[in-house]
Amino acid sequence: MKISMKHTRYLTKIAESLTPANQPQGFGELFVVLLRELAKGRPVSRTTLAKSLDWPAQQVNAVLERTTSTEYDSDGNIVGYVLTLRETSHIFEIDGRRLYAWCALDTLMLPALIGQTARVTSHCAATGAPVSLTVSPNEIRDIAPTDAAVSLVLPQETADIRRSFCCHVHFFASAVTAKDWASKHEGVEIVSVQDGFRLGQELNRHLLQLAGRNDATLNYQHTPKHK
DSSP: OOOOHHHHHHHHHHHHHHSOTTOOTTHHHHHHHHHHHHTTTSOBOHHHHHHHHTOOHHHHHHHHHHOTTOEEOTTSOEEEESEESSOOSEEEEETTEEEEESSHHHHHHHHHHHTOOEEEEEEBTTTOOEEEEEEOSSOEEEEESTTOEEEEEOOOSSSOHHHHTGGGOOEESOHHHHHHHHTTSTTEEEEEHHHHHHHHHHHHHHHHHHTTOOGGGGGOOOOOOOO
16 A cells, blocks of 8 residues: 655654654664553553563663653553543543544554554544544454544644644544635645555554664564563
């Protein structure tokens, strides 16, 4: 599945914003492990990350200090980074566990990174009408409404990717509604949910390449350590 030249600039800009040149070595590996731990539906401690990655605590801390927008609870445990335990407009259900995603594109990217299928429930940013779909690592199905669309923007020059990008990336009940909304918001691109999924798959690969990983990271399987 090819991504058009028009969307390639979005791919590159978004990936560069998520993984800047000064990102510490190991970001890609930590990112995937963190997502898979969050997918279990509970806060993730730095100790858990260190054990899962077999890293010293100092290395985990160094990477997290550079990972802006990370959400923490009062005990200093991680409760969100792209995938979150805190409520957003995008419900992301895995095996009966209700989690949330920061934006519409995240819901299309996350299943491939965590290796699980999710039921996504959201709403149209313009009308409030429900939007739902099922997203597996390799495909999307049961899209309702069938003409649902996604908005995209080019991230601004800031370390806070959630504020500069995620807050503008929504689902819409139809392409017509989305394009009408976009006409009132500068710099917005509208794509179908199917194209958004394809873009997300390519973005996953690009992010991991920038982070020093290869495509095999998408199939990374975390094996819990036995005490």
